[in-house]
Amino acid sequence: MKFVVISRLAPGVENARKALPVYLKAGLAQGTEAIYAATDGKTFISIVEEDTPDMVTSATYAPFFDKIEVFPVVAVDETWLQAIQAAQANWD
Numbered sequence: 715m716k717f718v719v720i721s722r723l724a725p726g727v728e729n730a731r732k733a734l735p736v737y738l739k740a741g742l743a744q745g746t747e748a749i750y751a752a753t754d755g756k757t758f759i760s761i762v763e764e765d766t767p768d769m770v771t772s773a774t775y776a777p778f779f780d781k782i783e784v785f786p787v788v789a790v791d792e793t794w795l796q797a798i799q800a801a802q803a804n805w806d
Contacts, residue, residue, distance in 0.1 A: 715745075715763070715764065715765060715786055716761065716762070716763045716786070716787050716788070716789075717761075717762045717763075717764065717784050717786055717787065718759065718760070718761055718762075718784075718785045718787050719759070719760040719761075719762060719782065719783070719785075720757065720758070720780075720782070721757070721758045721760070721775070721779045721782045721783075721784045722756055722757050722758075722779060722780050722781045722786075723756045723757075723758075723778060723779060724778060724779055724780040725780065729747070729778055730755075730756075730778075731741045731777065732761050733775070733778035734779075736774065736775070736778070736804065737775075740771065740775075742771075743760070743762055743764070743768040743771035743772075744764065744768055744771070745762045745763045745764035745768070746760055746761070746762050747761045747762065747763055748760070754781050755776075756790050767775065773786070797802075
């Protein structure tokens with residue numbers, strides 16, 4: 715399963731100062747395909763492919779984040795298009 719994880723740093727400069735060394739030491743969660751930083755410097759978007767979310771990494775970073783949202787996602791490919799078209803046919 716692929717997940718998109720959107721994490722927002724908790725307020726405070728000191729919080730950000732403490733988060734960076736932890737990130738440099740602990741690194742990314744297993745299965746991370748990409749990570750992006752928003753231009754606000756507080757929001758991070760990760761794309762992770764993993765059977766289950768990595769709770770150890772989540773617990774490591776949890777104290778530094780105000781809000782974390784996890785969305786299971788699928789590719790918008792031919793299989794998805796066929797499934798959504800079949801679903802739409804039942805909407806009437």
